[in-house]
Amino acid sequence: MDVPESDPDADDRRLMLLVAAGDGDALRMIVERHHGRLLGFLTSQLGAQAVAEELALEVFVRLHRAAPRWRPEAKLSTFLFHIAHNLMLNEHRRRARKPTSPMELAPEQGDDTHASNRAVADIQEAFLQAVEALPEEQRTAILLLVQQDLSYEEIGKVMNVSVPSVKTWVHRARLQLRKAMGDEFRTFS
Amino acid sequence: MDDIDPNLEATLRDALRRRRELTVSGFTDRAMVAIQRDTRRRKVIRWVSISAPLAGCAALLALFLGNLSDGLNPNEADIARLISAHDKVIVSTPHLEDADALVAFAFSESTVAASHLDTTDSLEELMDLVLSES
Incomplete structure (x- = not known):
């Protein structure tokens, strides 16, 4: 698929229209473009990459469900963070009801010698x-x-x-x- | 509103930017699988929710207006067997390709069975088979 790089928001809007029409390639492209920041945000929020990945998967499932009704009134990234925020609140409520052992962050890679x-x-x-x-x-x-x-x-x-x-x-x-x-x-x- | 300490702000930004993006290889494939699974599940739920009330009527007609003993056709007999073997829930649907045939799903504690398909696969797989047939 030929998607110009010039305006990421315009590209997102165009991709979402294709997703709403059932285009799997466009959906894959959206996941590729946005999952890094979503995972960064969710991992910083939750402190555990595994949980963050599960929630990020659910974010894209819900984005796909919402695609036919999606209107480009806000940036797609804002919409994705909105879904992620709501899922994260659910996750915090779930943890509050059923406390689990504290999760540890994966060790950071880097040359800190x-x-x-x-x-x-x-x-x-x-x-x-x-x-x-x-x-x-x-x-x-x-x-x-x-x-x-x-x-x-x-x-x-x-x-x-x-x-x-x-x-x-x-x-x-x-x-x-x-x-x-x-x-x-x-x-x- | 904010009395921003530039040193603190710069250090905070540097710290948080370390985790601004976290690219995970294979994540996109996993996301696509999760989305496909969700799509299939919603299709099944929609199909059952539409067909179940009508199918319940069809199953009752088939079972109670027909001859309940010797006159049962093979499908009706299968359904009667399922009813007796699985007392939890029963959803019966008319088979779209064959007005005389019925597809019945019966649920008990640990098993799911279907009269038409004679299998103990998961409900989702059974429904996929039915959907592909219809």
């Missing part, structure tokens, strides 16, 4: 843990803003809340992180 590299990696790891410890709304908002480059408006659509609510959560998340990271960050900087 040099001392300064290791220091940077350590501080980044501490940041990731501090982000994981944030309340769910704050964590989602800061991840979508800083990690996934969504605008406040897009985050509002993903989370189904107003822009001021998003800004409040981001503000609180930054305060929390500054507090949590205070000592280590002063050492680092």
